[in-house]
Amino acid sequence: MSHPLRAAAFTSDAERTTWHDETLWFVRQKRDKAVYGIPEFQQLRQLASDIKEHTLSRLDEYLEQFEQNARANGVQVHWAADAEEHNRIVLDLIRKAGATSLVKSKSMLTEECHLNPYLVNNGIAVVDTDLGERIVQLREEAPSHLVLPAIHLKKEDVGETFHQHLGTPKGEKDPQALTEAARLHLREKFLIGEVAITGVNFAVAETGAVVVCTNEGNADLGVNLARVHIACMGLEKLIPRTADLGVFTRLLARSATGQPVTTYTSHFARPAAGREMHIVIVDNGRTRQLGRPDFRASLKCIRCGACMNTCPVYRRSGGHSYDFTVPGPIGAILSPNIDMRQHSSLPFASTLCGSCTDVCPVKIDIHAQLYKWRQIIAQEGELPAAKKLGMKLLSSVLARPGIYRLGGKIAREGLRFLPHGLTHAQALNPWAKARELPEAPKQSFRDWYAQQAVKQ
16 A cells, blocks of 8 residues: 555544644654754764765775674574575574564664564464554554654553553553553563564674663563574664763754753673673665665664654644654655665655754754655656556646646636635545645746836
8 A cells, every 4th residue: 555545544644643742743853952052063063974884885894893792792693585584593592592472673674674574473472672663563553663662652542552451451541551551461470571673773892792772671670681682783873982882962953852862871791791692783674785885874773763753744634654674754765775665655755945954963954855756756656547647748738838837827817706615626636635826927027027128
């Protein structure tokens, strides 16, 4: 199903759509307030972008350095070419540990690889321990946002979900009571979890350590209580030195939620005595993206979600309309790299207003890359038939000034005399579904210009 069709399903609930829009804009405003308090914020953005650019230009060297240092720390390092290999490696490690259950903190990479259903189908009980992730897991839904996975749900939705799965009183919607119920439920899971899986926010080549940023402390609980820790990371998460880390931690939380820093910034460098630590480094199309000069900068992404919070299309259409693990503007760049045909509609889910680029903490030219993807998708013949026909017709009109002038005159006269119900009929003019057409001018700019030239 294309993005427009999925978006239509979400926007059919006007009240929820408006609430979703306003909530994300509130987060965007928090980001702005946090940014304005840092005079050197733009310099930090440029520095972060430069560090990522440098790292990507020597990615092979830094990956080898990271592996060498991690192994020296007693960490076992595994390499996965794609999602299927990643899932097999994780399952093998769980089975070697003799485990049948695990606890998992937030990891968009494991979502990308569809690890949860893979493990469940192989008899492993998986519990997501991030509150938002646990909510959508109980509802058998995908996360709708990188940082706020349950942002599409209201407290009443969460209350009903917890009533069904955790036995909370029906109608309970007090956030504090629901959070307490989740805490009690998850503490038991932490205690019996035999394996802990985490994502990786940053991997430091200089030390072989991985850094995980959370606000709930669930990654720390899981890792410190389980005997085996498996950290799953995309190969683009590398930074060269520990000294570089402060640049990104100052940017990440401010861009994501408007906080000065995440509540927990945890460093995992080596396994504790008698325990195991594994790092699974995953490609899954990233080197292909690296080899595309127009799109390699998308690998700088630190998964803050700022582009989603500001995007007028994402805010109104919801994360699930993107049908991809990473939704929003950055997801619309990454998804065609995985499957151009399946995700051909996503680069068009944008106004190209550039707000996503303006807020990106690592200065990815998101709107420019979306425009470039549109060109490639058109060249590869992946546009819908109606859009191809429409573009051919439009190019034909624009190439013929006489036809263009005649069309403009007909449109101006038509808008003045045709009834509103006809000019705004959704079947004929979907653009006017939530917009009002402007009052038609009496003459075109070309006619006005010709009159002025005569007068002079």
